[in-house]
Amino acid sequence: MEDSAAERLLPLDPRVRWLWWTTAVLGALPVVVVALLVDAFTGVPLPAGLLPGLVTVAAVAIAWGLPVLRFNRWRYALRADDLWLRRGVLWTTTSVIPYARLQFVDTKQGPLDRLFGLAQLVVYTAAVGTSGHLPGLSAHDAERLRERLADVEDDDLGI
Amino acid sequence: MASDAPQRTGERLHPAAIGVWAFNTLGPLLVILIAGGRDSPVVAAAAGVSLLVGVVRWLRFRWRVDGQALLIDQGLLQRQRRVIPFDRIQAVESVRKLRHRLFGVVELRIETVGGASTEGKLEALRPRDAEQLRRLLLRETPTTPPASQQVGEPAAVQPEQVVLARLGLDRLVIAGLTGGRVGVAAAIFGVGQDFFGDRLNDLLPRIDLSGDLRSILVLAALVLTGAFLLSIAATLLTYWNFTLTSDGVALRVRRGLLEQRADTIPLRRVQALHVEENLLRRPFGLAAVTVEVAGRSGGEEAQQSRYLLPLGTRAQALRLVEQVWGRDGLADIRLAPMPTRARDRRMLRAVGAVAAVTATGVVAQGWAGLLALALSAPAMVLALAAYRCLGHGRSGEMLVARSGVVVRRTSFVPRDRLQSLALRQSVFQRRRGLASLALQIARGRAARGDPRMIDLDERQASGLLETLTTAR
Numbered sequence: 215m216e217d218s219a220a221e222r223l224l225p226l227d228p229r230v231r232w233l234w235w236t237t238a239v240l241g242a243l244p245v246v247v248v249a250l251l252v253d254a255f256t257g258v259p260l261p262a263g264l265l266p267g268l269v270t271v272a273a274v275a276i277a278w279g280l281p282v283l284r285f286n287r288w289r290y291a292l293r294a295d296d297l298w299l300r301r302g303v304l305w306t307t308t309s310v311i312p313y314a315r316l317q318f319v320d321t322k323q324g325p326l327d328r329l330f331g332l333a334q335l336v337v338y339t340a341a342v343g344t345s346g347h348l349p350g351l352s353a354h355d356a357e358r359l360r361e362r363l364a365d366v367e368d369d370d371l372g373i
Numbered sequence: 374m375a376s377d378a379p380q381r382t383g384e385r386l387h388p389a390a391i392g393v394w395a396f397n398t399l400g401p402l403l404v405i406l407i408a409g410g411r412d413s414p415v416v417a418a419a420a421g422v423s424l425l426v427g428v429v430r431w432l433r434f435r436w437r438v439d440g441q442a443l444l445i446d447q448g449l450l451q452r453q454r455r456v457i458p459f460d461r462i463q464a465v466e467s468v469r470k471l472r473h474r475l476f477g478v479v480e481l482r483i484e485t486v487g488g489a490s491t492e493g494k495l496e497a498l499r500p501r502d503a504e505q506l507r508r509l510l511l512r513e514t515p516t517t518p519p520a521s522q523q524v525g526e527p528a529a530v531q532p533e534q535v536v537l538a539r540l541g542l543d544r545l546v547i548a549g550l551t552g553g554r555v556g557v558a559a560a561i562f563g564v565g566q567d568f569f570g571d572r573l574n575d576l577l578p579r580i581d582l583s584g585d586l587r588s589i590l591v592l593a594a595l596v597l598t599g600a601f602l603l604s605i606a607a608t609l610l611t612y613w614n615f616t617l618t619s620d621g622v623a624l625r626v627r628r629g630l631l632e633q634r635a636d637t638i639p640l641r642r643v644q645a646l647h648v649e650e651n652l653l654r655r656p657f658g659l660a661a662v663t664v665e666v667a668g669r670s671g672g673e674e675a676q677q678s679r680y681l682l683p684l685g686t687r688a689q690a691l692r693l694v695e696q697v698w699g700r701d702g703l704a705d706i707r708l709a710p711m712p713t714r715a716r717d718r719r720m721l722r723a724v725g726a727v728a729a730v731t732a733t734g735v736v737a738q739g740w741a742g743l744l745a746l747a748l749s750a751p752a753m754v755l756a757l758a759a760y761r762c763l764g765h766g767r768s769g770e771m772l773v774a775r776s777g778v779v780v781r782r783t784s785f786v787p788r789d790r791l792q793s794l795a796l797r798q799s800v801f802q803r804r805r806g807l808a809s810l811a812l813q814i815a816r817g818r819a820a821r822g823d824p825r826m827i828d829l830d831e832r833q834a835s836g837l838l839e840t841l842t843t844a845r
Contacts, residue, residue, distance in 0.1 A: 310842055319456045
């Protein structure tokens with residue numbers, strides 16, 4: 215087994231920051247536009263341009279900073295018996311998902327994923343909803359992981 | 374840049390899939406066409422689009438059997454590849470609805486454990502291929518369908534039914550008086566107050582208080598009494614003649630006055646048991662027992678049938694938990710309190726909430742808003758009570774987690790029922806070195822959420838995270 219190597223905590227593919235930055239900008243644009251409109255067409259008791267300026271600064275800070283923090287926090291590891299995930303900036307969640315509990319595995323690629331050469335891996339157990347979601351793997355890694363997870367041993371539960 | 378996407382190989386569905394999909398959208402369109410008759414160009418365009426979507430979907434859909442798993446690739450923009458290992462497949466169902474018959478094809482639905490939806494769908498296959506694939510998928514399953522699906526299989530030996538719980542009339546009345554339905558009663562009372570409250574404010578200053586106040590009190594008493602009576606009646610109807618029996622393989626619940634219901638819960642599908650004690654019941658030492666069953670859908674129905682014991686003494690409840698899990702000594706598990714830092718956190722939260730309310734009050738009502746400070750005492754008491762309700766314990770393979778102040782819930786989860794674990798930590802928890810551990814089980818959708826050990830010591834929580842799921 216390649217345990218010692220496999221137990222290292224791995225970061226996501228760095229390109230995922232570009233994906234998150236892109237979505238953050240797309241999300242922030244309407245806010246900035248609204249701020250501009252409010253400034254132009256309503257009587258805000260502020261000097262002209264101050265409101266959109268502040269909003270833009272805040273939006274840029276969040277849109278730039280959050281993906282960086284998220285990326286720095288994200289770690290995953292394929293361990294001997296389970297998949298280990300840690301994520302979240304304000305609320306940090308660490309999950310341990312035993313391979314023996316996996317029901318099935320999805321790999322997904324949205325348009326933006328493809329633009330940056332990324333893929334997502336989603337694993338499901340019998341628990342409600344999604345059990346583990348790994349965004350921002352390189353397409354190659356996602357495929358490799360999926361194959362490895364598909365080979366897991368038989369379930370000992372049998373609900 | 375994205376050239377290393379997985380290459381698509383495998384079989385397509387029968388081209389009739391396009392027709393099958395279109396059939397779904399075309400049905401309503403046809404109705405519009407026949408009924409309206411005028412906007413036919415619009416309808417034609419819509420039909421064209423839906424056909425085009427179908428063609429693209431068909432082109433992008435591939436499935437294949439790869440070793441011991443079924444692979445399904447689909448999607449144009451959002452591409453998805455799903456891998457379902459054979460040994461996870463619980464059932465394969467062939468479906469022939471009208472739309473399939475029209476095109477002479479069969480739909481194959483592949484189901485795994487958990488999840489409300491069908492995990493794999495091949496919506497149009499030639500009947501011969503479908504049959505072949507169905508055999509392939511099921512033959513490869515090492516174990517025949519689990520015992521849970523064929524409970525009470527050989528009718529030859531009728532196993533003995535042991536009565537675990539039975540509820541008399543007196544208990545039912547008390548259950549109605551103190552149950553969750555009182556929440557409904559309180560809501561009705563609240564609506565009454567809302568309705569009359571505004572008028573009350575208008576009237577109070579003007580009218581002679583003595584007479585009016587009395588009528589208000591009488592009204593309130595009437596509403597409250599009515600609500601309680603309703604609650605008792607509803608409880609009687611739902612849980613009349615409640616009997617819980619077990620034959621060692623499955624639990625059987627019988628209940629109901631007008632409509633008699635009988636539920637069978639295979640023991641191996643039981644994922645967790647909760648002992649629930651609400652505020653009204655706790656002082657009297659009364660509790661209810663609810664069950665968490667894998668793969669049960671939500672809704673009110675599930676809400677009602679999750680009770681294994683609508684009301685009993687605490688000792689009865691714990692005894693029932695022991696009997697269902699077949700382990701003794703669960704009642705004696707001493708739950709450990711969470712670190713006192715968890716209490717401080719709750720106190721701080723209470724103080725913050727009161728401060729916020731007071732500030733709003735002062736802004737809105739002037740200095741009279743300071744009266745809100747009187748809330749401090751109950752808020753602190755509640756915070757302290759919430760802390761006291763937290764607890765966690767373990768006895769061999771059984772994990773126990775307790776939380777909740779309004780409804781205190783003590784959950785009993787055997788270690789082998791854990792699907793996964795999640796340790797969650799907010800920024801505030803991190804500062805105090807605390808963390809919450811969610812025991813993720815295969816529960817029904819309607820459930821209150823996974824059992825959680827809230828505000829454990831950080832290091833202890835990580836220790837549990839590492840050790841609980843490792844193989845024994």
